[in-house]
Amino acid sequence: QSALTQPPSASGSPGQSVTISCAGTSSDVGGYNYVSWYRHVPGKAPQLLIYEVNKRPSGVPDRFSGSKSGNTASLTVSGLQTDDEAYYYCSSYGGRYNFYVFGTGTQITVL
């Protein structure tokens, strides 16, 4: 069960956009439209941002958007705010035997 690959860090100035990639395989990201994204501030509960590739739960602002092409998913955060500083993790359903695979995590820094 290999982790999905994310860049370790990303940054942008307030108001800018940043996009995080999440590279998997045809057995997980590419095989299912079940990619989700989570925001995690250490010491706090992780928060669901996106599910099923591009759906936002109630209460998540539309500044957060998700997409997928082939075996790679992406999360875009538009209109960066200082509160967006956190770790962001992707996840994909990996089938009957792997179930859930997570990404390596990306730390977003707002400059």
Place this chain on the structure above:
Amino acid sequence: ELQESGPAVVEPSGTLSLTCSVSGGSISGPSWWSWLRQSPGKGLEWIADVYHDETTRNYNPSHKSRVNVVIEKSTNQFFLRLTSVTAADTAVYHCARGRATYFDVWGQGALVTVSS
């Protein structure tokens, strides 16, 4: 809301036992009750889950022989039991509510250190 609780230190070869208390809703509703962890310097890892009526349990193949997850409806709690622990099991353990393909509510996590 979910809240983890349990011993912060477990001895090597011992059993790690954690409780997740569910508030603001019934544990009997159609959901998967899940355990995940994050080891120091590493990403998130799904461990196991149990369906609300306990008809189905799923396990990460890496931990299947050592893990059990059970529900106690009377107290609105569910539990993780991980046996034969080693230093590699030192991690922040999160409980979460699963919706089959994603996790929509998480606890803030409980740090468990395996040490003598």
